[in-house]
Amino acid sequence: MFRFFALLALATFATAAGAAEKPNIVVILADDLGRADCGFMGGKDIPTPNIDKLAKAGATLDAFYVQPVCSPTRAAFMTGRYPMRHGLQVGVVRPWAQYGLPLEEQTIAQGLKSAGYTTAICGKWHLGHFQPEYLPTKRGFDHQYGHYNGALDYFTHIRDGGFDWHRDDAVCRDEGYSTHLIAKEAAKFVADTAGKSPFFLYVPFNAVHAPLEAPDEYLNRFPNLKNQRKKYAAMLSAMDDGVGTILAALDKAGATSNTLVIFSSDNGGPSPGTVTDNGPYRAGKGTLYEGGVRVAACAAWPGHIPVGTTNREPMHMVDLYPTFLKIAGATVSQKLPLDGLDVGPTLTAGKPSPHESILLNTTPSNGAVRAGDWKLVVKTAADDPDGEGDAGKPLAKPSVELFDLKADPYEKTNLAGKEAEKVAALRKTLDGYAKQAVTPKAKPKAKDFVTPKVWGEKS
Ligand SMILES: [Ca+2]
Incomplete structure (x- = not known):
């Protein structure tokens, strides 16, 4: 905690030195959200008023592409590089994985930090936890809150027998439904940081990924839905409330007018038609068809992104790295060649996608x-x-x-x-x-692997 405040003090100093006009950047990443489940993407049976409000305040991104599953999309976002360059193009970083996002990669959090931003992650990391140097506070985040693995229990915060809830990369015993905890912490970060320093807040909810678990108060909101769809709807409704909590914190701090907010899913919906809804788009999570990689997404930035519009230009998660660094007035500090291109003019001025492919x-x-x-x-x-x-x-x-x-x-x-x-x-x-791809790092669980009591700590 001391370290966090010490860094905050440094960032505050940077603000005083002239960084006050830099916009804040908030990225809210849903996990396994169907393309057509939110109201703003045409969904009908699960009200998402808060996410819809964000979309209405800016643009729906109709052709925003990600990777087919969780970890690769996060790797693409963190580095501005396709995950085939990291060996993360196959599968996800499993709890027992002895690898993570390679340490030579410079993350977007490191880049924005170098531009005077205070940086935080509230939610799911999913880019490696087998050694301390792979954890978020060693990868450019001043503050970390949440979990390292996918598919953890929303109430017990356990994955595969190991406890997985952390604050600043140390075990944290906060109790509650993870969606609520993540939103509350993100709102607190906004309240603590706004006005003192420009900030980069990354909120990768574990919602609405399996296991399908929600508090009764949310299940009760959907008396007409059944089985998995009912649970999923309850989880999405809770996440929508969480987005509302974060947007309200921005409003209360007077930060909304100077904040770029992007909302996206990390991949298309799994089991489309049963659990999720990808609309008429083909297939879903884990596939390279549009239902797997062309996701629900929107972006709002008052005075910059035209209000109430739909942007149909193809963009990819890798583009956020150079786009954010440009907006932040930072030089791209990634030493490795980027795949992402600056889509700022595409987002704000309707320019064509800069991508040939x-x-x-x-x-x-x-x-x-x-x-x-x-x-x-x-x-x-x-x-x-x-x-x-x-x-x-x-x-x-x-x-x-x-x-x-x-x-x-x-x-x-x-x-x-x-x-x-x-x-x-x-x-x-x-x-x-x-031809440029490196060998995928994914491997089966080692026979002698012992689950630690707390993920990220030695067993
Ligand atoms: Ca996912």
Whole structure:
């Protein structure tokens, strides 16, 4: 705690030196949210008034792309680089994983900190906890609150037998529903920091990821829904309340007018049609189809992002790194080459996407790329059935699919047989990326692995 306040004091000094006009940046990341579940994305059965209010205050991002699962999207955000460059392109960082986001990567939090920002993460890290130097407070965050693993119990804060709740990377015994705790801490950070220093607040809720758990008061809000959908709706409603708590804290601190807020999911909804709703978009989490990687997203920044608009330009999570650093007046300090491009003019002035192509992922078993309105999906294995691990079973023969997203956004018609030249061109682009990929780090659990009592600590 002392360390946090000491850093806060330094940041306050930076403000006095002339950083007062820098906008605050808040990123709220939902986990496994269906593309069409929120009202602003067309959802009907789960009211999300707070997230909708944010979208109405700015722009709905219709073609905002992420990775197919949790950890890779977070790696892309933290570094501005595709996770195939980190070896994080396959699966998620499991509780027992002996790896994390490589230490040579300079995170977006480090970049913004160097520009005088006070930085905090409230929520799920999911980028490695096997050694202390991989934890958030060693990766550019002045303040950390929340958990390291995915899929932890919302009430006990336990994952696979290990306790996983932390404050400033030390065990924390706060009791409560994790969505509420995360929102409350994020609001407190806003109240403590606004006006003293520009801040970067990253709020990766574990909601609405499984296990499907919610307090009764939220379940009772959905008498007409049943089974998993009812629980999921309750979880989303709680997260929407959490977003409301954070937006209210910004208002109360007088910070709303000088804060860029981005809301996004980390991947498409799993089990679409049963638990989540990705609308008419094809498939869901763990796949490279639009339902897996083109997510619910919006951005608001008063006076900069046109109010009540829909932005249809393709953007990717990697773009936030250079975009935020530019907004913050920082030079890009990442020593490694970025994949992300500055989408500031796209967000604020409706300029076309700066991308000639967007890599959706490349692994030893599949890959996809979007270039203009065309998209190529190549697979040598079936889609991952649970959406979190490696690929599914090898296919009898590789599949190559080409889609014209302008005419066919729901990827119903494979044009690969008709458009050989287009396939060849996109294949060349995809292969060009694949050649730069490093070996995936994901490995099965070691037989002698002993679960620690507290994740992030030695067993
Ligand atoms: Ca996820």
